[in-house]
Amino acid sequence: MPLSEGSEQSRAFDLLAGFVDPPSSPGRRRWLPTAGTLPQLGHAAGHPAAVPLTAALRSLGQVIFINNPVSGLLLLLALVWQAPAMGLLAAVGIATANITARWVGADRGARRNGIYGFNGALVGSAAAAFAALNGPLSLVAWMGWVAAGAALTTLLLEGLGGWLVGRLGVPPLTLPFCLITWLVLAVVMGLDHPALSLLAQGPAPAQVPWGLGLLEGVVRGFGQVFLCSSLPSGLIVLAAVAAASPLAALLGLAGGLVSSLTALALGMDTGALALGLGSYNGVLTAIAIGGTFYATTRDSLVIALLAAAGSSLISPALAQGLGSAQLPVLTLPFVLATMTTMVLVRRALPSLLPVALHSVLTPEEHRQRFIVARALLRDFRRQLHQSVAGEQKAVLLPRADAAERERLRHLFEDLDRDGSGSLSVAELATGLMRRQGGSLADGASRQRFLQLETILRRMDLDGDGQVDPEEFGELMLRLRRLHAGRAELLTYLQPVDADGNAELDPAELDRLLVSVGLPPLRDEESRQVFGSPGRGLSWGSFLDLLLLT
Incomplete structure (x- = not known):
């Protein structure tokens, strides 16, 4: 059963609390006023639209394990910088996913913290990344598909997500996004409708010096979490993470570097490396294992970096298998690497305590x-x-x-x-x-x-x-x-x-x-x-x- 500060009163505390009246201790210093989860935002604004708006911004942040509306605003900027349509479709995905969550009676606290919106946000970003948006009709048609897909992610989160937590003790992460995006892309390819066409595969990215490719790739990897390939978008995403949690940003940089080096060793060309295709799964995996689902310690950091490398090790096989169906790998390497690591740690290293899923905050906390x-x-x-x-x-x-x-x-x-x-x-x-x-x-x-x-x-x-x-x-x-x-x-x-x-x-x-x-x-x-x-x-x-x- 979950514990809370008032779940059971200690006899000694009850009897002696009145004896001690300590001066109020100052709060821990934050490097920026935006750090942490900012729980006061939304509820304190007093406007009826404040709560759903902050929940939507938190949904964007939850994609990269940041429950912070200010960071969510920066992330929206990163999407719009990549393409205005990406920001629009992500917003449609968030809104539909959260509305569906409310309709099915999902936990109110989880909805307000963006737990039900982040998979919908990614469905919208993916649609903007893969769709050939040829005009208003095409945009409206894709908005419909995004809305339907985002609603399905909420249903999957309730069903499949509950099963994963109950049976394996692991969260569903972005698995609903992967499954629904593959479904949407497969249906669209089968329909072959002019308003729902996909972008043709572009030329292979130009080769660059491996050192430059590594540096750019780690930064772009933050953007590629949201399917943003531009360097400015990657920098904005990195800034959004650092604004809420400097430790999460450092973990992501370390994980992106390790996974990029692993991808390079496996033969990834430097052009793809520079686009962040070898780092984004490592960014997510390192933040998840190194500071979100486990407290940051020497042991959890080592395991997080090994898991980040593992996400690159399994990527080629996954890409080949999905490529035969003309489907992208998305964040599946991150999902499998993180889930497998959590199951193995629970069995092999029971003394490495996980964070209770309902208590997930920032790595600093x-x-x-x-x-x-x-x-x-x-x-x-x-x-x-x-x-x-x-x-x-x-x-x-x-x-x-x-x-x-x-x-x-x-x-x-x-x-x-x-x-x-x-x-x-x-x-x-x-x-x-x-x-x-x-x-x-x-x-x-x-x-x-x-x-x-x-x-x-x-x-x-x-x-x-x-x-x-x-x-x-x-x-x-x-x-x-x-x-x-x-x-x-x-x-x-x-x-x-x-x-x-x-x-x-x-x-x-x-x-x-x-x-x-x-x-x-x-x-x-x-x-x-x-x-x-x-x-x-x-x-x-x-x-x-x-x-x-």
Whole structure:
């Protein structure tokens, strides 16, 4: 089951949240105000057309794993730069796909995030790239085919896409676009109607020096994702990706370079290489594996580049097979390379945790989740080792600055009503009730009072039955740190729960630890965490464990 920040409240958080009132932490600095997913756009505009408009722009961005309406606007510019008709037909595809999604009752959040529109956008771009648009009648006829094809991509996304996620654990990616575009092109060739003719195959591209072909090809590869072959369009697409996610842009450049070198080694001529035909599948594959479906780490980066090379390795055979039916290869190498990699990683490297599909954001945000989880789990591992060895001691308090320690001292004195220099259960409970406006007269407050006894024992590092200022300060700093990264940690944890029971068992916890480079639990540590064999930890209990171990 998906987790969220409020899916299960930890006992320790419930009881102690009122004790800590940290100053609002500044948000992470963004290199541009356009970075990220900009969730506020569309809803804050207040105009009825704002939501469908931003959803349409997000649909364009989702083609290259960028859920960002500002980037979508730049991508629309890239399409129009290539050909005004391409921008028009892509818009028709997006609109029809999203309308169909609404008609079939598709998830509202997914529709607003462009999940149902990006395959339709590609159907429109492909039609503009392959069609001989000979006048208004031809344009209208192709608009009709694009609308029909885009609607079918939504139906495929609901049917085939659901099957792929449920059976193989992989997203459908651009497979609906490939299938429907091949269908449309095959039907058009069969009809042989003047208003629906296809462009004749042009002459082979001129040869260029391989170094220049490689450089141009990597940049043009970004444009070729949208079937744009011009260098300016490729540069605009690259800028659109970088505006939302610099890390995604770097991953795409690396993947495009590796796949281009692989294509060159396989004999691709430098003219085709310069057009980006050897790089666009690698661009998509590297972004998908290296930062979208897995957090960017050394392991995921290596696998992403190998997958990008793999997309070029399988391209010639696919092109030959599809060429016999006079059909283009489109993004099929990317689809097969990415899906195969995800299935193989799940079986061969289970410690490389995927991103939960409903939580896909930008590579930077996935990387941040990984960093937060790694820091919290490292502290937990260190504290658990000390606890088993009977050597519990403060870790965070010695690293706190003078102002922080002073603030904690005042908070402790405020709770230490009798001035004894240590806190008893009664003082802790009284302080909690006073701060949260509660009273020991009601049953719920009495229950919380009893629960505090357990928490107090865990705070008591030296086992003397009292909580001194150092022990109190250490707990408050742990609480603040864990609270700050709580949502990111829970999101990172989601794929670990393989059986979907919202609990961690010993094998799942070991997998979680190994995923951030830590050793699995030793037998005595596992007994301390889980108690009797066969027990699991609820998410709230695990948060308590991170806080109080």
